[in-house]
Amino acid sequence: MELHSYINSKCPVGVPHSHCSGKPTNRTGCVLCAPYNIYMGKCDNYFRTHRVFLEEEKKYILNRCLDFYPIYIPPEIREIIIGFADTIVHILLDIRLDGAGIDHMMSCHICSHKFISWLDGHSCSDHVLPRIRDYTVDDLNIDNMTI
């Protein structure tokens, strides 16, 4: 699937939008007509996790402490207790203009608005894309309101 069709098949979360072509401009260069692996930055919601295990020496000390506990703690339970001491670290990943990056930016409250307005300024105006909608009086339906 072409990149612009892929983007148009999705809805940006939390962004009032219409799937339409943009206002005509004499813009040159379009990130969708000539796609390349564009770096879009990082986001706190786009990461992989990495588990840092407790060092052997610290495991040994923890085991020695458990030896002094008044109740016998079987090895299986000790392993669970020691497992709590492992650290989970989040490693932020680069967001790129590809399938995984687009999936993220369309479904992330931090990225969606920024991505949609960036896309509007970096693509041909004739592509049908989710574009931020300017609210007009008609949208608000003021005529039909009763006071």
Ligand SMILES: [Zn+2]
């Ligand atoms: Zn939509």
Ligand SMILES: [Zn+2]
């Ligand atoms: Zn284009």
Ligand SMILES: [Zn+2]
């Ligand atoms: Zn994000």
